Amino acid sequence: MKILSSWLRSYVPGITVSERELADDLTLRGIAVEGVFDRGEFGSLFETDITTNRVDAMNHYGIAREAATIYGLQLRPLDASLPKPADGPGYPVHIESKDGCGRFTARILRNVQIGSSQDLVHREPLAHRFRLLDQKPILNAVDATNYVLLGMGHPTHAFDLDKLEGGIVVRRARKGEKLVTLDGIERTLDPDDLVVADERKPVGLAGVMGGLDTAISAATKNILVEAAWFDPATVRRSSKRHQIHTDASHRFERGADFNAPPIANALVSKIILESGGHIDGELVDVQVPEARARTANRAAISFSLSEAHRILGPTEEPQAITASLVESTLTGLGCGVKKRTHTASPRPLRQDLDPSRAALGEASSAGAPPDGLFEITLPSWRLDLEREIDLIEEIARVYGYNRFRNTLPAFAGSVVELPWAEKEATLRRALLALGFNEAISSTFCSASDAELFVREPRTAVALGNPLSEEAGMLRPSLLPGMLAMLALNISRDVAGAALFEMGTVFSGDAARVDERPALAIGATGNAFSSRESGFYDLKGAVEALTGKFSSRSVYFDRFPAASGLLPAWLHPGRSARAVLNGATVAWFGQLHPSEAERRKLKQIIWLGEIWLDRLYNQPLRQPAPRELSRFQPVRRDFSLIVPDTVTYSALTAALAALAIPELQSFEPKEILRDAKGKLAADHYSLLLGVVFQSHERTLREEEVQAWSQQIVSALEAAGAKLRT
Numbered sequence: 001m002k003i004l005s006s007w008l009r010s011y012v013p014g015i016t017v018s019e020r021e022l023a024d025d026l027t028l029r030g031i032a033v034e035g036v037f038d039r040g041e042f043g044s045l046f047e048t049d050i051t052t053n054r055v056d057a058m059n060h061y062g063i064a065r066e067a068a069t070i071y072g073l074q075l076r077p078l079d080a081s082l083p084k085p086a087d088g089p090g091y092p093v094h095i096e097s098k099d100g101c102g103r104f105t106a107r108i109l110r111n112v113q114i115g116s117s118q119d120l121v122h123r124e125p126l127a128h129r130f131r132l133l134d135q136k137p138i139l140n141a142v143d144a145t146n147y148v149l150l151g152m153g154h155p156t157h158a159f160d161l162d163k164l165e166g167g168i169v170v171r172r173a174r175k176g177e178k179l180v181t182l183d184g185i186e187r188t189l190d191p192d193d194l195v196v197a198d199e200r201k202p203v204g205l206a207g208v209m210g211g212l213d214t215a216i217s218a219a220t221k222n223i224l225v226e227a228a229w230f231d232p233a234t235v236r237r238s239s240k241r242h243q244i245h246t247d248a249s250h251r252f253e254r255g256a257d258f259n260a261p262p263i264a265n266a267l268v269s270k271i272i273l274e275s276g277g278h279i280d281g282e283l284v285d286v287q288v289p290e291a292r293a294r295t296a297n298r299a300a301i302s303f304s305l306s307e308a309h310r311i312l313g314p315t316e317e318p319q320a321i322t323a324s325l326v327e328s329t330l331t332g333l334g335c336g337v338k339k340r341t342h343t344a345s346p347r348p349l350r351q352d353l354d355p356s357r358a359a360l361g362e363a364s365s366a367g368a369p370p371d372g373l374f375e376i377t378l379p380s381w382r383l384d385l386e387r388e389i390d391l392i393e394e395i396a397r398v399y400g401y402n403r404f405r406n407t408l409p410a411f412a413g414s415v416v417e418l419p420w421a422e423k424e425a426t427l428r429r430a431l432l433a434l435g436f437n438e439a440i441s442s443t444f445c446s447a448s449d450a451e452l453f454v455r456e457p458r459t460a461v462a463l464g465n466p467l468s469e470e471a472g473m474l475r476p477s478l479l480p481g482m483l484a485m486l487a488l489n490i491s492r493d494v495a496g497a498a499l500f501e502m503g504t505v506f507s508g509d510a511a512r513v514d515e516r517p518a519l520a521i522g523a524t525g526n527a528f529s530s531r532e533s534g535f536y537d538l539k540g541a542v543e544a545l546t547g548k549f550s551s552r553s554v555y556f557d558r559f560p561a562a563s564g565l566l567p568a569w570l571h572p573g574r575s576a577r578a579v580l581n582g583a584t585v586a587w588f589g590q591l592h593p594s595e596a597e598r599r600k601l602k603q604i605i606w607l608g609e610i611w612l613d614r615l616y617n618q619p620l621r622q623p624a625p626r627e628l629s630r631f632q633p634v635r636r637d638f639s640l641i642v643p644d645t646v647t648y649s650a651l652t653a654a655l656a657a658l659a660i661p662e663l664q665s666f667e668p669k670e671i672l673r674d675a676k677g678k679l680a681a682d683h684y685s686l687l688l689g690v691v692f693q694s695h696e697r698t699l700r701e702e703e704v705q706a707w708s709q710q711i712v713s714a715l716e717a718a719g720a721k722l723r724t
Helices: 003-009 019-028 060-071 126-134 140-152 232-242 247-252 261-273 289-295 305-312 323-331 388-399 421-433 449-451 480-491 535-546 593-598 650-660 700-720
Strands: 001-002 031-039 044-048 092-097 101-110 158-162 168-172 177-182 186-188 194-197 202-205 223-230 280-288 301-304 334-340 375-377 496-509 513-525 554-557 572-579 583-591 605-610 633-641 663-672 685-692
Touching: 001 003, 001 060, 003 019, 003 044, 019 044, 019 060, 031 261, 060 140, 060 323, 060 388, 092 101, 101 168, 101 261, 101 289, 126 140, 140 158, 140 247, 140 261, 158 202, 168 223, 177 202, 194 223, 194 232, 223 232, 223 261, 223 480, 232 247, 232 593, 261 280, 280 289, 301 305, 301 388, 305 323, 305 388, 323 334, 323 375, 323 388, 421 496, 421 513, 421 535, 449 480, 480 496, 480 513, 480 605, 513 535, 513 700, 535 554, 535 583, 583 593, 605 633, 633 700, 650 663, 650 700, 685 700
Parallel strands: 092 168
Antiparallel strands: 001 044, 031 044, 101 223, 101 280, 158 223, 168 194, 177 186, 194 202, 301 375, 334 375, 496 513, 513 605, 554 572, 572 583, 583 605, 633 685, 663 685
């Protein structure tokens, strides 16, 4: 926003600092001046960045109020005096939609002289201000509304009175109504749109843009000047719906001043009347009490000086935040300040949170209360002020954050870890060691993703006010985010990616939302080496993670697609689940081809999700080191022929059931399929290596032979045969 320093100084004549100092002081108080451009005898042009909550500062008078408060000077009041109006009734106004319009003022001007903007702005200081602010002159009545908007910040509008048919009615649009706005576009109105209408038609989209049919033209003789207060949410919905963003909507959407319309109306009327004409009838000012109560007549706030000291801490200058400083600052900002008598015990001050109290000279909470209790009436133009802490922030802002000491807040107590912090750290270390990289995705997902990846049907939670359709649900699973991250890597031509994410997933309904920890892993391309990542990379990762926890049993299985037990996002032939102590803790495998095609993913994607809420129920496996044996191990190899129907887990279970203490380990050393047809097509050759070792003695040959025979018998019982 562009601000003229000379215009600011006209409102606060006592400012003596330089332009650069003025810009720096405003910036330190939250009115960010990002550029200062010299304009010679007309002062400087400030390029400012005003935050959205400070609609009161989106004009020259509002920033002048800030400057006056900073320097302790008097702000010159706006001159809204007008000549005595001719006797007669005001223009009839009726607010039908009281939830959309809280106040509406209307004043009739007759026999006005409409001409080119030069007829208005040739007089100082209007000409220079319009030119320096790059304002495009139109017609004098239109430029008057723009000038007042720049000056004191409240939007106004001027109607050609002779084009209005009957009184003004502020109402909701009727279905199918149309309005040609000032930009020449015909718009079909929505029943939720708030419009300013006469008795026959809409003449303006309230708070956004006026209508072309009643616009000021060179032939206009009589004018109706309007200044109103419209509900911020109503204006924003209409602005978004019709994709119109104007200076007026920008301010109304953020909360305009309820008490400003009569003043703004008078200022516009005064400028127009300088070119000729007179006022016909009194100002019509229609108000909605409910809107006034929640804006201009808000309840007073209690303010405690001791609470300000506790929150803000010590300043560079001792005892700088005093009762007089509070009173002058809040009064300068427009608040009504009234000292309150001590009719009740003061609030206790916590010594452990305020080690600087002695330096600030405060009385003890056990003694007489300090002289610093106020009742603060809030100004109508500062809807962002709601609580005592907001007023404390205003005190600190105007006083200057740079004038407080650099201190750390005191803290009593200790940091307490979450119950599963150690388990989470163990899993993270394991995944990083396996070659996965940690990533973080959005907490939201689309409705289609929520339906596909939800753990239990119809438990996904919809947002009441989503950012978009693609982020309309709380994620019931981490897999939508994992898919999006893998797809992003593929689109950037990354050769391979192996990612994991640990986070919270949500389930329930609008009344109750449950949060549960979860872990997602994913891989694609050459994620771990020069070869393509595959199913067993994921299985190995899941096995390594579950192996970190103590359990009675861990096994992997799978279901056929026809069973209906397999998650819809998994490939039916390349997927499995992990079961720990009889409870499912993970599903993993290849993304279903139809889902990959829908997402336009040409590479194979491997995904897995571990339900940490179930895994965390188990204690971590504690390392149990044991002394190395001083006696030599004995190794034996068994060459087996195994049918495809016999799984390796069945063989390992048979060996474990033998419970031979000296059987230290066993592992497959070779798996071969007979290319020459000597073996049946549905069989394979397995070379199994086992190691025997004792910690007490050297093993004898007859012992090893006996154990070997037990192993052969157990393997044959499981379905394998010793190769001859």
